[in-house]
Amino acid sequence: MQKVTKEWLQSIEALRDVPQDQLQWWIDNSRHYELEEGDLLLKQGTPTTGTHVIITGRIQLYIAQKAGIQYLSLLGSGDVSGYLPFSRAIVNILDGRALENTQLMTFPVERMNDLIHTQFELTQALVHIMSTRVRDSTILQQQNEKMMALGKLSAGLAHELNNPAAAIVRGSASLSKHLKLKSAKFKEISTMRMSEQTIEQVNAKMLEVLAREQKQVFTMMQRADLESDFMDCLDSHGVANSQEISESFVEYGFTCDDMEELSAIIPVQYLSPVLNWISDSLVIERMVRDIQDASQRIEKLVGAIKNFTHMDRGRHKEYADIHSGIQNTLTMLAYKLNKGNVELLEDYDTSLPRIKVFVGEMNQVWTNIIDNALDAMEFNKRGRLEIKTKRDGNFIEVTISDDGHGIPEELKSRIFEPFFTTREIGKGTGLGLDVVSRITRQHGGSLQVDSVPGRTAFVLCFPIND
Template identity: 50%
Template sequence: MQTVTASWLKSLEILNSVPEEQLQWLLDNSEDNIFEDGEFLMQPGEPMSGPHITVDGSMRFFMLQSGFRREFTVVGPGNVTGYLPFSRGKISKGYAQAIGRLQLRSFNTEMIPEMIKNHYELTQALVNIMTTRVRDFTALQQQNEKMMALGKLSAGLAHELNNPASAIVRDSLTLKKHLEQEPESIKAIFTMKIEPEQVTAITKSLFELLDEKNFTRLSLKQRTKREDEIIEWLDEHEVENGYDIAESFVDFNFTIDTLEAFKKHTPEGNLMHVLNWISDMLVTEKMVRDIQESARRIAELVSSVKTFTHMDRAQDKQYADIHIGIRNTLTMLGYKIRKGNINVVEDFDETLPEVKALIGELNQVWTNLIDNAIDAMEPAGKGTLTIKTRRDREFVEVFIVDDGPGVPPDIQTLIFDPFFTTKEMGKGTGMGLEVVQRIVKQHRGSIKVKSEPGHTVFSVCFLIDG
């Protein structure tokens, strides 16, 4: 075991400005502790102790988040850790573990008030250590918070992109098989004796129906009734496959009158061939539309990601519509919203002017607040998320409202503090709302919370021309 002297302490850069008699006082109120490799010095929930001076060996500091170990730092000989003068945290949030054989010189925590009262230079040196530690740890936690948020968004996007991508693959294969079968119906059409004006009338009617945008949406009961009527009509006119083709006719809002119109322009004895060809055309059209819709959905998601991250803009304040950022955030969190059976109500003041802001940073605000609201409603298995915007003179206000269990009154004043979290160990860093508050202050604004069971409101207010 290495012997620790006041001279050795003074050789450390962090303590070299402290008078030797104060360092001796520190030693007189300290004791040596030995920890073997892998042994824990500190675990979550335990009272903080120290300061501890690392004499020999090293130790690592880490937290468990979502089942994974996230290491913050490794401390070697000559460093000071543990509880320091004026530290706000009194309970450990993470783990400290010995690497190899570790020797610490541990100060009696109960003597810190006397240190503050009588040993100014020693106290100042330790406070400087604490300031540096808080700055480094906060930066690391903020980066960690961003990575956790990115992880959540990535998981959601994987689901969001997988559905339309799978639909494109599935529909394209089905379309290929369908087109391979079409020659049979085309062969029957080619052998028909039909006048050019009849062909024109049939194709014109068909494409007018395909171009129709304002379809009447049928309820399940109405759809079933329509299918039965069409099947009966097809049977009466001796059209084979009536049961199969009736479904595609109803998909495109065909009625008995529609079929009668086609019959009017079809030569006697050829109605079955014409209607089966029309059904094939409708099936092809439906699959093409499904592929187009899936491709459009993927393009929208990519556009939302680009706008959400603001990756194509300079990193300075610019004028933009905040509703775009909020809607993109809802898109990014769409899978989680649907999974939580959450109804989203958008109560937007569309007359709001564009605001001058760091749009990418504001998107972090919406992400944190909306994600927290979703988490709050998760235990109930359902909920309503209301997002409201309005103008108040030269300010814009955004309200994020959920009907979850609420924030208990005794912790409402603490939720914006660094490292404070109501989530279970490993689920939150306690930096999300602190980051939100910091960004809002950057925009010369404020954030407040009002909460009671069933109604929690986070209100964000900031200058329009910030």
């Protein structure tokens, strides 16, 4: 094994200014040993054994999950890990495995009080290492949580975007086909000889039907019956393409009574070409409307994505409507709401003022809580999600509740701990609620949870005046 000296320890940047006598004390009171390739230094859930200094070799830190292994960071020569002064981590939250033969120096956790009370500069240096590790871990945690949030939403967004995009492709192809057929029918219409009065009467009747606001919604069976009756009416007047015409006319609210009025206005020899021309116009109008609706749906989704991820914005607080972030999150999770057969109940106080927040971070809060609620209701194959906002003095209060299985009493005190999760292995990292708690505190707010079987409510309060 390589001999560990105080000079070698001072080559580590964080330990450079520690007096040599303290470093020698650290060396003399530590355990020096080697791990072979594949040996575990850290095992998730086991007690911490001490402060580890990597002399030679490499240690891979990771979290083992059902869905696979999530690699976090790699420790090499000169890195310090494990338990550090004043740390509250008495249990390993990660796994650490040697990638090759690795030499270590481990200062036992049982001697930490001696170090703190007798080796001031060494303690100070190790605390600085801990603060740096916490900062780096927080940044990594934030990045991982954002990536997880995007991963949760990506499948649903692909589905939500695919439907309107496919509708646009189908609609544009059909529209092109109908426009090509339109020219042949225009020739037939242009040779007609109808009086100006007749044309005005037909036009007035069309506008009257299309202007009807109350169009009844029919079941498939009711619609089929109406179309069949309308076909009989058209056939009795010798109108060609009666099936196609009946489909478009019934959709726009035409009845057999309307048909009889038109047949009384239009000369018999022109009835079939006129109705076919009108039907084609209605079909084209419907296609344009469908394409417009699909385009607006895509525009809404893209807008929600942009607002949700907070693109093109700086890293600073700004005044925002709390409801906008919630609505964007619900839009992003719409696929999961529909898939889970979840009833959404919204009770918003729209008079609430805007509050100064980090908008991107707040969207993480809504995503994590709502996504957890949807997961909690999965076992019922249905559920009810309630979101309520109101003013409570100088605070805005947001309550998000679900009728899922609830949180066991013995676990309530642990749900905000990093890496703690009640989900199945592979379905979560346990970072979500820790992120929610951290962001809420960052905004000067408070968070509490009330849970019994059949109802879990997260209550968040944010100050109105930053």
